[in-house]
Amino acid sequence: MNLSQFPRRRYTEGQTPLEFLPRLTQELGGPNIWIKRDDLLGLAGGGNKTRKLEFLVADALAQGADTLITCGAVQSNHCRLTLAAACKEGLRCYLVLEERVPGSYNAKASGNNFLFQLMGVAGITVVPGGSDLMEAMEKVAADVRNQGGNPYIIPGGGSNAVGTMGYVACAEEILAQAFDKELTIDCVVCTSGSGGTHAGLAVGFWGNNTGIPVVGINISRPNATQRPLIYKDAKATAERLGLDFPEEFVECVEGYVGPGYSLPTKEMVEAVELMARTEAILLDPVYTGKTFSGLIGLIRQGQFKKGQNVVFVHTGGSPALYHYKDYFEQ
Known part of the structure; x- marks a missing residue:
């Protein structure tokens, strides 16, 4: 895919880290968990x-x-x-x-x-x-x-066909890093909200013929409305690249929104605290906290095998964490 045909500003110096999380992996007892640190992107506080x-x-x-x-x-x-x-x-x-x-x-x-x-x-x-x-x-x-x-x-x-190109580029960045690390990626897990991150990663990994599934954890909508939203964005983005994106490559997981968008769940609180206390990485309650709670749920359900490599895309949001501190008070 030729992304250089599209105009682009650059707000981040170099790549964001792709890190292995050993203590978290041990704590959950499932697959090897890697994290793409897009919380460290440029501009004020970073994020996807x-x-x-x-x-x-x-x-x-x-x-x-x-x-x-x-x-x-x-x-x-x-x-x-x-x-x-x-x-x-x-x-x-x-x-x-x-x-x-x-x-x-x-x-x-x-x-x-x-x-x-x-x-x-x-x-x-x-x-x-x-x-x-x-x-x-x-x-x-x-x-x-x-x-x-x-x-x-x-x-x-x-999240439109222009902005979503950012996560097509991110997919290619992850693939380059995985090559350098001799890492075989079995699955990528990300937030599925307005749709651009999920759709862009899906187009990027599919368009590069990797066969790597991209699983989006819904943070605001059920599958009945979220899957069509992701497919529409992915299809429009792929068309800009001269590709015909298949609907069956869109995978969304529901059940982790709780009572509503931005409202707390006990699973989210557990996920945010677990990430902070094992790897000193901050998640936010609205997006990445619920997304990571979804990944924990999939691991506990046996969706991944030991030895598999799962990449969790950290889409940022930690500046908002301080507004929601009451969610974590015991």
Whole structure:
């Protein structure tokens, strides 16, 4: 696959580590667990959206944009990183925040809400859960145009055929690292949320004829809606590369969302604490904590054999962890 045909900004120096986790592997007694440390990507606090923004912001700059507009939940890592990319490029950034949990927005909250202010967000619009976020962003874009600006709208999570290219590139990066380490990968496990990370990895590993399955752990939706979402994004991304992506390569696992998006589960708390206490790596409660709880569940169900190599993709989010500290108080 020729990714060099697409414009790209670079916000990270070199590759993120691909590490073996010996103490965690021993503790769980299952397969060999490796971790792709995309929590160490560039921009403010890192995380998976940095890879997507390398392609999205390059596209925005090619179109002469001077303003980025995006959306997310009230503690959105994607919004934090979009704002960070705007700062890096000298652009303005407006955010539309969705109260997926009623009454959850607090302008003075810690975590990402604090970072929005610290980095000088141009404006924040808060909308109720279930709102038409594209419509809300279009209204902001109209205001920007009326003021003489040239806005560029980035969908939630940066998950479209442009942004998803970031995780096609990540799949190729993992393959190169595995080759250097003489590592045979049996499975890759990632968060399945807005879809770009899951879809991009699936396209990347499938498009390179690896046969490596990519398992997405749902953190917000059941399979009935999540699988079609991932397939739609993967298909559109593959088409940009001249490929026809097969629907059967999309694998989603449900059962770890709990009472709802961003709401705690005992399995998530166990997963976050286990990772911190065995490997000193921080997960977040909304995304990676629930994703890792899903991987633990699959291991305990016997889905993987001893000696197999499973790569867990750490998509970041730890700056939001401090906002959710009450979830971990005994």
